[in-house]
Amino acid sequence: xxxxxxxxxxxxxxxxxxxxxxxxxxxxxxxxxxxxxxxxxxxxxxxxxxxxxxxxxxxxxxxxxxxxxxxxxxxxxxxxxxxxxx
Amino acid sequence: xxxxxxxxxxxxxxxxxxxxxxxxxxxxxxxxxxxxxxxxxxxxxxxxxxxxxxxxxxxxxxxxxxxxxxxxxxxxxxxxxxxxxxxxxxxxxxxxxxxxxxxxxxxxxxxxxxxxxxxxxxxxxxxxxxxxxxxxxxxxxxxxxxxxxxxxxxxxxxxxxxxxxxxxxxxxxxxxxxxxxxxxxxxxxxxxxxxxxxxxxxxxxxxxxxxxxxxxxxxxxxxxxxxxxxxxxxxxxxxxxxxxxxxxxxxxxxxxxxxxxxxxxxxxxxxxxxxxxxxxxxxxxxxxxxxxxxxxxxxxxxxxxxxxxxxxxxxxxxxxxxxxxxxxxxxxxxxxxxxxxxxxxxxxxxxxxxxxxxxxxxxxxxxxxxxxxxxxxxxxxxxxxxxxxxxxxxxxxxxxxxxxxxxxxxxxxxxxxxxxxxxxxxxxxxxxxxxxxxxxxxxxxxxxxxxxxxxxxxxxxxxxxxxxxxxxxxxxxxxxxxxxxxxxxxxxxxxxxxxxxxxxxxxxxxxxxxxxxxxxxxxxxxxxxxxxxxxxxxxxxxxxxxxxxxxxxxxxxxxxxxxxxxxxxxxxxxxxxxxxxxxxxxxxxxxxxxxxxxxxxxxxxxxxxxxxxxxxxxxxxxxxxxxxxxxxxxxxxxxx
Numbered sequence: 001x002x003x004x005x006x007x008x009x010x011x012x013x014x015x016x017x018x019x020x021x022x023x024x025x026x027x028x029x030x031x032x033x034x035x036x037x038x039x040x041x042x043x044x045x046x047x048x049x050x051x052x053x054x055x056x057x058x059x060x061x062x063x064x065x066x067x068x069x070x071x072x073x074x075x076x077x078x079x080x081x082x083x084x085x086x
Numbered sequence: 087x088x089x090x091x092x093x094x095x096x097x098x099x100x101x102x103x104x105x106x107x108x109x110x111x112x113x114x115x116x117x118x119x120x121x122x123x124x125x126x127x128x129x130x131x132x133x134x135x136x137x138x139x140x141x142x143x144x145x146x147x148x149x150x151x152x153x154x155x156x157x158x159x160x161x162x163x164x165x166x167x168x169x170x171x172x173x174x175x176x177x178x179x180x181x182x183x184x185x186x187x188x189x190x191x192x193x194x195x196x197x198x199x200x201x202x203x204x205x206x207x208x209x210x211x212x213x214x215x216x217x218x219x220x221x222x223x224x225x226x227x228x229x230x231x232x233x234x235x236x237x238x239x240x241x242x243x244x245x246x247x248x249x250x251x252x253x254x255x256x257x258x259x260x261x262x263x264x265x266x267x268x269x270x271x272x273x274x275x276x277x278x279x280x281x282x283x284x285x286x287x288x289x290x291x292x293x294x295x296x297x298x299x300x301x302x303x304x305x306x307x308x309x310x311x312x313x314x315x316x317x318x319x320x321x322x323x324x325x326x327x328x329x330x331x332x333x334x335x336x337x338x339x340x341x342x343x344x345x346x347x348x349x350x351x352x353x354x355x356x357x358x359x360x361x362x363x364x365x366x367x368x369x370x371x372x373x374x375x376x377x378x379x380x381x382x383x384x385x386x387x388x389x390x391x392x393x394x395x396x397x398x399x400x401x402x403x404x405x406x407x408x409x410x411x412x413x414x415x416x417x418x419x420x421x422x423x424x425x426x427x428x429x430x431x432x433x434x435x436x437x438x439x440x441x442x443x444x445x446x447x448x449x450x451x452x453x454x455x456x457x458x459x460x461x462x463x464x465x466x467x468x469x470x471x472x473x474x475x476x477x478x479x480x481x482x483x484x485x486x487x488x489x490x491x492x493x494x495x496x497x498x499x500x501x502x503x504x505x506x507x508x509x510x511x512x513x514x515x516x517x518x519x520x521x522x523x524x525x526x527x528x529x530x531x532x533x534x535x536x537x538x539x540x541x542x543x544x545x546x547x548x549x550x551x552x553x554x555x556x557x558x559x560x561x562x563x564x565x566x567x568x569x570x571x572x573x574x575x576x577x578x579x580x581x582x583x584x585x586x587x588x589x590x591x592x593x594x595x596x597x598x599x600x601x602x603x604x605x606x607x608x609x610x611x612x613x614x615x616x617x618x619x620x621x622x623x624x625x626x627x628x629x630x631x632x633x634x635x636x637x638x639x640x641x642x643x644x645x646x647x648x649x650x651x652x653x654x655x656x657x658x659x660x661x662x663x664x665x666x667x668x669x670x671x672x673x674x675x676x677x678x679x680x681x682x683x684x685x686x687x688x689x690x691x692x693x694x695x696x697x698x699x700x701x702x703x704x705x706x707x708x709x710x711x712x713x714x715x716x717x718x719x720x721x722x723x724x725x726x
Binding site: 018021022024025029044045046047049050051053054055 | 261263266279280281290292293295296
């Protein structure tokens with residue numbers, strides 16, 4: 001399971017596969033204000049990316065994430081980019 | 087700047103038109119080949135883009151609509167039927183003509199608007215059939231998305247391939263990852279993705295794909311297309327040229343297009359011609375050195391070296407002028423199809439040998455004679471369907487045009503399986519046309535009777551049709567081929583068909599000539615026709631009934647003086663020692679008396695033009711080292 005849901009944060013770890021799209025969508029449906037943390041994520045399936053684009057949650061952990069491919073950052077466009085809390 | 091752009095356009099435009107034409111002809115055989123359709127579309131699209139830079143409204147209008155129609159074909163809204171391809175080929179033909187006009191006179195002809203309207207009307211029939219005005223709006227929008235995508239990514243410059251990729255809704259179910267597909271595009275410069283609005287998120291189904299990608303790649307459209315090969319129908323791929331880049335670095339842009347290391351160089355044909363002319367001059371200058379030749383070993387050695395180098399250089403330059411036959415053959419094929427349609431004959435037309443290369447002059451000169459042969463085959467050679475069936479033949483006739491290299495010649499044959507030529511009928515026709523006075527018709531072998539079609543004033547057609555009857559006979563075809571140093575042969579079987587074959591030198595050849603003197607003037611003789619040179623005494627000339635003869639090694643040969651051949655009836659003083667050349671005349675060997683023999687030279691023979699063209703017995707002219715013009719005689723034609 002690469003999608004972990006906390007009360008205010010959804011963490012995606014490792015390779016997010018097509019089957020991760022549904023729990024992610026459900027979690028965002030249930031609570032749209034949750035942050036999505038990609039700090040531990042290395043790759044996204046298109047279906048997962050689509051969920052992020054459709055729901056537009058605040059995403060953290062993309063900027064400066066060495067394991068995530070750089071081209072993904074601009075896709076999750078700046079409007080919901082936040083600097084990860086340290 | 088505008089002129090540079092126009093120059094660039096005049097180089098690229100014909101290439102694009104040629105590619106479109108080539109693909110369209112191929113598409114005729116494979117109407118569903120998506121790669122071909124794409125390729126035609128891209129060629130027309132690029133042309134349209136370039137035309138927009140200039141004041142060429144009629145051309146732009148036609149191209150715009152053509153692009154719409156092709157887009158409809160690409161999106162499978164319209165099928166590439168034979169009719170549609172005919173119209174599209176007419177468009178390409180017209181574009182080629184316009185580009186020629188543009189190159190020659192810097193603007194389109196006054197009737198361009200009218201021509202454009204005609205094509206637009208024909209295209210509209212198809213565009214309207216596809217889906218009314220949607221096609222036009224769609225095509226305009228197509229271009230807009232590329233432009234705006236580029237505007238959003240100004241950092242990506244140069245020649246780019248733009249892709250709009252809208253994956254199928256079921257993509258996730260099928261196990262596709264559209265993101266991975268888009269990511270796999272080579273040399274990705276920009277990637278945008280959207281997934282539609284989040285409205286109605288409550289019933290959002292995460293397994294339905296709603297993504298939409300737009301991307302720019304630095305790779306060639308072909309390579310990008312390859313990345314989308316499994317989802318071809320879901321991606322629009324457009325090659326886009328950054329105007330700014332074209333303006334600032336046209337050379338770079340054109341070499342980038344090939345996507346490979348530029349190993350070929352585009353050179354203006356006129357420069358090659360100029361170079362070839364200079365090499366010809368060099369050959370003449372080299373020949374002038376001959377006059378300075380002596381027995382001194384060193385000078386002779388240097389001269390031999392210059393001789394060899396000049397020959398190599400000449401060959402090298404001639405290689406530069408080698409161009410493929412493909413444009414000529416394509417044009418011919420198109421014309422042949424159109425003619426077959428006009429004549430209402432169903433003919434399978436096959437043209438081969440597009441890759442064969444020959445000297446530009448030869449290639450350029452081939453089209454008219456070949457077209458004439460093809461016209462003859464379609465009009466006279468091939469019967470109509472009823473006649474074919476009655477003769478027990480298949481209803482569809484066949485016409486083959488094949489080009490190939492044979493030794494140092496290019497051979498192009500036009501073969502049909504029509505009615506063939508009947509030697510008996512050819513003799514009858516020749517007699518009816520009054521050729522019997524000049525030719526011993528009954529004495530002709532059947533093979534020789536076939537040659538009658540080359541006789542001036544001969545035409546087997548009982549009525550001159552609009553297609554063949556253009557006032558050019560087969561005699562003109564043969565003259566044209568001979569003028570290029572070639573020959574034409576016929577093979578025909580009554581009832582089975584005809585085969586006419588043209589053989590032409592691959593390059594403009596150097597001709598060896600022998601310079602002789604007669605009546606105080608210098609003339610050239612083709613060395614290939616001279617067998618030997620002898621000195622005889624006047625007493626050796628035997629007077630026979632109508633002329634003179636000499637005996638050479640127990641063989642009696644007719645003797646004629648070159649001076650008498652050139653100006654008969656003018657008396658010349660007999661001399662006691664004579665130079666005689668044994669030459670091959672039209673009726674066998676003969677002895678040709680000249681006043682003296684000078685040097686042997688390698689020359690580039692220029693065919694006679696203008697008034698001199700009518701001179702019988704002249705093979706051509708060449709410039710001598712001293713700047714004087716040398717008339718080279720064709721003994722065979724001179725001695726009849």
